[in-house]
Amino acid sequence: xxLLTVGTVAFDSIETPFGKVDKVIGGAATYICWxxxxxxxxxxxxxxxxxxxxxxxxxxxxxxxxxxxGLQIIPGEKSFFWxxxxxxxxxxxxxxxxxxxVLADFDPVLPEAYQDTEYLMLGNxxxxxxxxxxxxxxxxxxxxxxxxxxxxxxxxMDGLLQTIRMVDVLTINDEEARQLSGEYSLxxxxxKIFTLGPKYLVIxxxxxxxxxxxxDEVFFAPALPLLEVKDPTGAGDTFAGGFMGYIAKTxxxxxxxLKRALIYGSAxxxxxxxxFSLDRLRTITDVQLQIRLNQFKNLVHYNL
Amino acid sequence: xxLLTVGTVAFDSIETPFGKVDKVIGGAATYICWxxxxxxxxxxxxxxxxxxxxxxxxxxxxxxxxxxxGLQIIPGEKSFFWxxxxxxxxxxxxxxxxxxxVLADFDPVLPEAYQDTEYLMLGNxxxxxxxxxxxxxxxxxxxxxxxxxxxxxxxxMDGLLQTIRMVDVLTINDEEARQLSGEYSLxxxxxKIFTLGPKYLVIxxxxxxxxxxxxDEVFFAPALPLLEVKDPTGAGDTFAGGFMGYIAKTxxxxxxxLKRALIYGSAxxxxxxxxFSLDRLRTITDVQLQIRLNQFKNLVHYNL
Numbered sequence: 001x002x003l004l005t006v007g008t009v010a011f012d013s014i015e016t017p018f019g020k021v022d023k024v025i026g027g028a029a030t031y032i033c034w035x036x037x038x039x040x041x042x043x044x045x046x047x048x049x050x051x052x053x054x055x056x057x058x059x060x061x062x063x064x065x066x067x068x069x070g071l072q073i074i075p076g077e078k079s080f081f082w083x084x085x086x087x088x089x090x091x092x093x094x095x096x097x098x099x100x101x102v103l104a105d106f107d108p109v110l111p112e113a114y115q116d117t118e119y120l121m122l123g124n125x126x127x128x129x130x131x132x133x134x135x136x137x138x139x140x141x142x143x144x145x146x147x148x149x150x151x152x153x154x155x156x157m158d159g160l161l162q163t164i165r166m167v168d169v170l171t172i173n174d175e176e177a178r179q180l181s182g183e184y185s186l187x188x189x190x191x192k193i194f195t196l197g198p199k200y201l202v203i204x205x206x207x208x209x210x211x212x213x214x215x216d217e218v219f220f221a222p223a224l225p226l227l228e229v230k231d232p233t234g235a236g237d238t239f240a241g242g243f244m245g246y247i248a249k250t251x252x253x254x255x256x257x258l259k260r261a262l263i264y265g266s267a268x269x270x271x272x273x274x275x276f277s278l279d280r281l282r283t284i285t286d287v288q289l290q291i292r293l294n295q296f297k298n299l300v301h302y303n304l
Numbered sequence: 305x306x307l308l309t310v311g312t313v314a315f316d317s318i319e320t321p322f323g324k325v326d327k328v329i330g331g332a333a334t335y336i337c338w339x340x341x342x343x344x345x346x347x348x349x350x351x352x353x354x355x356x357x358x359x360x361x362x363x364x365x366x367x368x369x370x371x372x373x374g375l376q377i378i379p380g381e382k383s384f385f386w387x388x389x390x391x392x393x394x395x396x397x398x399x400x401x402x403x404x405x406v407l408a409d410f411d412p413v414l415p416e417a418y419q420d421t422e423y424l425m426l427g428n429x430x431x432x433x434x435x436x437x438x439x440x441x442x443x444x445x446x447x448x449x450x451x452x453x454x455x456x457x458x459x460x461m462d463g464l465l466q467t468i469r470m471v472d473v474l475t476i477n478d479e480e481a482r483q484l485s486g487e488y489s490l491x492x493x494x495x496k497i498f499t500l501g502p503k504y505l506v507i508x509x510x511x512x513x514x515x516x517x518x519x520d521e522v523f524f525a526p527a528l529p530l531l532e533v534k535d536p537t538g539a540g541d542t543f544a545g546g547f548m549g550y551i552a553k554t555x556x557x558x559x560x561x562l563k564r565a566l567i568y569g570s571a572x573x574x575x576x577x578x579x580f581s582l583d584r585l586r587t588i589t590d591v592q593l594q595i596r597l598n599q600f601k602n603l604v605h606y607n608l
Contacts, residue, residue: 208512259606300604
């Protein structure tokens with residue numbers, strides 16, 4: 001089945017305790033599409049870039065099965081740029097620069113060929129843009145997942161709630177789940193968020209794993225303890241890409257299958273953080289993925 | 305098999321976003337013994353209290369199978385007292401008061417009947433006191449576990465390293481593992497800590513679960529997302545008590561059994577946080593424990 005992703009395509013400058021890179025390939029949609037490409041062979045991308053974006057990166061996406069007809073290229077303008085520095089505790093980071101550039105006036109237009117895509121992943125963007133994309137779909141996708149962040153809860157809560165009402169899966173972190181629901185207990189937070197619309201809530205906890213809530217059920221995917229962690233940038237988006245890519249591939253939105261998807265997403269994220277930018281995501285082999293999936297299984301397996 | 309615990313027995317005053325209690329029963333050894341008592345029916349306690357400690361609490365421990373002949377009672381003196389306040393994020397707390405009282409001059413003396421106990425749990429205390437206890441054992445226990453904290457890394461690193469060299473299992477949190485090893489990656493931290501003596505490393509991550517490292521293997525026990533969390537005080541000690549109580553009961557120090565013990569410890573900790581002080585730990589039934597263990601199993605179970 002096909003997967004449509006809307007989200008940022010960006011340049012990043014990143015400093016972590018383990019190194020520093022300048023103006024490398026980044027952006028939520030980029031990570032999502034690369035991660036999903038290991039599962040879903042028919043992807044559509046909606047985003048915007050300036051003409052400073054390297055052609056070879058577009059070609060690389062096309063080769064991974066990503067249709068980029070919905071990727072607007074604005075002549076004479078610059079691509080979105082983000083610079084950040086991570087603390088020794090990689091869970092904390094400071095944003096140094098956010099240059100919206102082409103993103104400031106981004107008005108997504110879905111090519112006709114995109115409009116009956118079966119699965120939709122809304123990367124973190126203004127809730128209005130996310131909603132615009134849903135409204136342009138000719139047929140409602142089988143599953144719509146939406147990523148968002150605390151910033152939109154602070155400055156655009158009304159629009160955010162309107163958009164959340166239209167989606168099936170909401171992916172946020174634990175702090176954001178608490179802020180959105182006003183509940184400290186994540187179990188209570190999930191119950192409240194279900195009243196806002198979504199049937200599934202994915203709580204991303206970075207190096208502490210991810211939780212999937214559905215009705216009265218909960219599932220947990222751990223993060224694999226890694227020998228090398230160089231750069232957490234894009235890990236959440238990579239997770240979302242693996243998650244939605246696996247669901248699109250299997251064409252199954254049951255809780256049981258979303259549990260598996262959570263593991264696939266976690267496995268992809270565990271690769272992502274091993275190198276800066278997309279470097280590790282470009283070279284994963286089937287065997288490496290299989291080994292990693294086994295490691296995830298062994299990590300939590302016991303007999304009582 | 306028998307389990308010997310050395311650690312604090314204290315009064316706590318605790319404020320969390322969900323309530324406030326004054327001068328309630330606390331202390332690492334208290335939590336450890338209560339949690340372990342659900343598995344191990346032959347326990348020995350070494351600690352110190354003032355004559356302000358309620359007799360009924362000693363009787364209650366005795367009824368749970370805890371031999372308190374090694375619990376020194378200092379006439380005219382006060383028991384150790386700790387007061388703390390938790391942030392909205394329950395992972396953060398401020399210590400408001402630490403009155404060592406009887407603990408200031410604590411010199412543990414092992415009754416003869418304790419000296420051939422098979423399993424030893426060293427609760428968080430000065431490394432010197434922990435070492436004194438090990439040295440008083442006539443026969444080396446089958447397994448020695450030791451809890452400690454960053455404070456001793458800051459002020460007593462030499463004594464701490466000497467004590468760590470004598471134990472089999474070290475239990476610390478993720479930050480402490482990073483501080484002790486100088487490594488950010490927990491996989492690398494574990495490898496370094498193994499060179500200091502222990503064969504097993506347990507990394508406690510509170511509401512994010514616990515990791516067990518052994519040689520090149522790693523196992524993860526999640527924390528159960530709970531409807532109600534009132535007070536995290538003692539959760540780490542309760543975890544350690546369930547962990548060591550289960551090992552003592554089964555008399556099996558293999559990695560496979562320690563994995564199970566980690567789940568039992570996590571299950572006990574999940575009860576602990578549901579009420580203030582020891583309240584929930586006093587009333588767990590077999591059926592409730594079984595249901596909780598099933599919840600832990602379902603939380604991470606999937607078929608690929």
